[in-house]
Amino acid sequence: MELENYDEFPQTIPLIIEDEIFLYPFMIAPLFLSNQENIKAVEYAMEHNTLVVVAVSKQGKEDKREEDSFYDVGVIGNIMRKVSLPDGKIKVLFQGLAKGRINDFAIEQPLFAKVDILENEVSSDESIKSVIDVLIENVKKLSKLNTKFPADLIKTIEENDDATRIADLISSVLKVKKDEAYKLFSQTSVEQRLLDIIEVIKKEIESFKIQKEITQKVNSKIEKTHKDYFLKEQIKAIQKELGADNQKDEEIKSYKKRLKKIKKFMDKEGYKETKKQIEKLSRMNPDSPDASLLQTYVEQVLDIPFGQYADEKISVAAVEEQLNKDHYSLKKPKERISEYFAVKQMLEQRNLEDLKSKGTVLCFVGPPGVGKTSLANSISKALQRPLVRVALGGMEDVNELRGHRRTYVGAMPGRLVKGLIDAKKMNPVMVLDEIDKLGANHRGDPTAVMLEILDPEQNHEFRDLYLNFPIDLSQIIFVSTANDVRRIPAPLRDRMEFIEISSYTPNEKYHIAKDYLIPQELEKHGLKRSEVALSKTTIDLIISKYTREAGVRNLRRVFAKLFRKVVRQILMDDSIKKVSINTKNIKEYLDNPIFEIDPADKKNSIGIANGLAWTSVGGDVLKTEAIKLKGKGILSVTGNLGEVMKESSRISYSVVKVLIDNGALLIDNEIIPKFPKEEEEKIIVNPSEVYKRYDIHLHIPEGATPKDGPSAGITMALTIASVLSEKAIKSDVAMTGELTLSGKVLPIGGLKEKLIAAYKAKMKKALIPRKNFERDLDEIPDEVKDAMEIKPVDVIEDVLKEALVL
Structure with a gap:
């Protein structure tokens, strides 16, 4: 067509x-x-x-x-x-x-x-023919280099006399950019177009030559690499047959070099033992089962940071600044920590380094969540030393601390040595967490090892069984934590100085929540402060109704729960820019309230007294109840009580009997059960008959919770006295104290937690032993002392006078 x-x-x-x-x-x-x-x-x-x-x-x-x-x-x-x-x-x-x-x-x-x-400009036939000959020659060269070049193209152009057709055929197979292809396509001068095509083909030829050279070099390099690989494998096989291994020799040289580097920082015995094991390893066949175990030992020893110390000097000012930045309140613990490091700084400044490592070990004692471990974190930050945490809770195997002997399968260093390896310094801050929960069984008693670890006279030569040589732990700053000091064995208690961290008051919890917990949780959940509105009233409600703890750990979880719901709410509705959480809508974000402590009853009751108790999670108010039944004077006690409280109940009953016998507790004759003859003759019965003709049932709820401790004596005595005399007990009075048989009130422990519990329960008066009043009252927060009357009592009569409605 x-x-x-x-x-x-x-x-x-x-x-x-x-x-x-x-x-x-x-x-x-x-x-x-x-x-x-x-x-x-x-x-x-x-x-x-x-x-x-x-x-x-x-x-x-x-x-x-x-x-x-x-x-x-x-x-x-x-x-x-x-x-x-x-x-x-x-x-x-x-x-x-x-x-x-x-x-x-x-x-x-x-x-x-x-x-x-588009018309073409045709030149003379002779001139065109010469150019075509040159073009065909170059096309042949290109076809030899380019395997993808059409094989039949040369034959086609040789048989063709039309220069324009030849140019079109060759241009169609050339791989050039659009602009260059357009230049060839649009050229009207046939001769010039053929010359341009020759130029393009020459460039292609040069490009293919370079590619071929590179390919040849790469192939030769690959061949050489393969050749080298096979030769090396052959050498290895030969060396293996001869028992020689260059790689092993290199490793042994490396171990010796590393050992020489730390020689001056190691104990002589340690250096000798490590050198001996390296020499032993060098003589062993690499395929021997013991070789890998021995190599692991050598590497573990050389990983210990001998001679590596955090260079930062101890600064009590830096410690105080970090403690105040990270923790609210805790005035006395902060003071004691500052004093501890002040002494270390003084010894350091006066070059008394040998005394610096012989200080006492601090042990933070208190309920969970009050900030014991985080205090250690703050110390680590202030001193710019690595922090190592050793969790002791439930540890029963002594080898966890001292290390396993290398004869056992799976032997490894003890946790302290592993801690030094992880810290990469010989003077980290090491937290011995939950030291009161160490256990003992047939595998040994870890508390015995802790005696050596925490004794400044011994820990500079602590022998790890895996290492089999002494290691210096004296530069480590040990900080331990515990919930209950009574569970720590006496010899171990003697090694430590206890810093008590008590429960937080609601006001302290509010400030901790506002200044620490809420900002931290907002950041964790990707929220801005402007996107969430929480008033003081709402925070106070969360503290009082939604948490039951001495510390603030659960309080943090409650805020995390709140902010998760806020994040979802904002993401689901783009129109929401700010979420306001208040006392009216808080149930939309949290479940029903969990009341921490029941508030004081409004009505005075017979046989119900408010006792103050210490628990591992803070103070609590325990209602002590009693009823009387006609009987023969038998006392029965329920409420899952320990032996100490059972004894206290018997002592309390005896003290009340003495009070009735002496007339200190008046009994109305009308409330004493009478025999028919006594009723008929209207005989005035001896007041002592009241406890002879009634059985007493004393109960401390809740029954499923184990209770024990020497501080419920006056509470139980008051309850028994109330039920026998039928005199009501003031519902807004709480008390704590132990009784002697003579009726004296003995001092107790945990006073701060107990009074905080009474404050939370909105008691108006608290009765405490006089010695505690004189000795411990300055530790009680001012808000607690301002909110209720704290009265000292010396004898049980003082308790009856203050607590009974006479």
């Missing part, structure tokens, strides 16, 4: 813009089209039996259909066939007829372009 069958040029015909390749005249090529303008151009051409022009889009403008988005020279041709494909695409078979120049362009659907035939 020739152009003569169509209208004369220039003419306006549909325009197809192809993204990838330049098509050449006399080519029949498939085109896959998805652009709607291109598809409409095809449909128009087929419907009206017109030619189309196919142009190529410029680099970076493939999706555009505007002026200067495509090259102005394309191929004029006709559509031979069209096939519809899925997704609205089509495939057409296009036949190129001639090159054309696009003179004008109309943005319509379909696109139309005014096109004229």
Whole structure:
């Protein structure tokens, strides 16, 4: 099909813009089209039996259909066939007829372009023939280098006399950029076009030569690498047969070098033992089962940071600053910690290093969540020393601390040596957590090892069984924590100085929540302070109704729970910018309140007294109840009490009997059960008959909770006295104290926690032993002392006078 069958040029015909390749005249090529303008151009051409022009889009403008988005020279041709494909695409078979120049362009659907035939300028035949000969020579060179070059192309161009056709054929197989392809495509001078093609082919030849050289070098390098690898493997095999191993020799050299480096910092015995084991390892066959065990030992020893110390000098000012930054309240614990490090700083300044390591070991004692471990963290930060935490809770195996002998399978160093390896310093801050929960069994008693670890006279030569030589622990700052001092064996208690960290008052909890917990939890949950509104009233409600603890650990969890719900609320509703949590809507965020301590009863009752108790989680108010039943004076006690409290109940009963016998506790004759004859004759019965003719049942709820301790004597005595005399006990009075048989009130422990519990229960008066009043009252928070009357008592009569409604 020739152009003569169509209208004369220039003419306006549909325009197809192809993204990838330049098509050449006399080519029949498939085109896959998805652009709607291109598809409409095809449909128009087929419907009206017109030619189309196919142009190529410029680099970076493939999706555009505007002026200067495509090259102005394309191929004029006709559509031979069209096939519809899925997704609205089509495939057409296009036949190129001639090159054309696009003179004008109309943005319509379909696109139309005014096109004229692009005529070639032909030079002399001799000149063209010489250029073609050079071109064919270069094409042959390129075909030898490029394996993907069409094999039959050379034969085709040798048999062809048309220079333009030859140029088109070669241009169509060259891989060049769009701009360069356009330059070759649009060139009207045939001779110049052939020369340009020769230039492009020469560049291709050079490029392929360089690629070939690089490929040859890479292949030779790979071959050399493989060769070296096989040779090395052969050498290894030979050395293995001969019992020699270069890798092992290198490792032994490395171990000896590391040992020499730390020699001056090691104990002589330690150096001798390590050197001996390295020599032993060097003589062993690497495949021996003992070799890996011995190698592990050597590496563990060399990992110990001998001679590595944190260089930061002790500064009591830095310690105080860090403690005040991280903790609210805790005045006395902070003072004692400051004093401890003040002494160390003084000894350091005066070069008394041997005395510096012989100070006492601090032990923070208190309920969970009051900040014992975090105090140690603050000390670590202030001193800029690494922190090592050794959890002792439930530890029963003595080898956990002292290390396992290397004869055992799975032997390893003790936790202290492992702590030094992890810290990479010989003077870290080491926290011995929950030292009161160490256990003893058939595998030994870890508390006995702790005696050596914490004794300044012994710990500079602590012998780890795995290492089998002494190691210096004297530079470690040991800090221990405990919940209950009474559970620590006496010899171990003697090694430590106890710093008591008591329960927090509601006011202290509020400040901790406001200044520490809430900002920290907001940051953890990705919230800004402006996005959550929490008033003081709401925080106080959370403290009093939703937590039951001496510390603030559960309080932190409550805030975390709140903020999780707030985060979800903000993410689910873009219109929410700020969430306000108050006393009215708090139930939407938290479950029903958990009352920490029942408030004081409003009504005075017979046989119900408020006792104050100490627990491992802080103070508590225990209601002591009693009833009387007609009987023979038998006392029965329930409430899961320990032996000490059972004895206290018997003592209390005896003390009350003495009070009745002496007339100190008056009994109305009307309340004493009488025999018929006594009723008839209206006999005045002896007051002592009241405890002979009644049985007493004393109960301390809740029954499932074990209770013990020497501080419930006056509470039980008051309850028994109340129920026998039928005199009511003041409901807003709480008390604590132990009794002797003579009726004297003995001092007790845990006074601060107990009075805080009474304060939380809104008691108006607290009765405490006089010795505690004189000795411990300055430790009680001012808000507790201001909120209720604290009265000292000496004997049981004082208790009856203050607590009974007479």
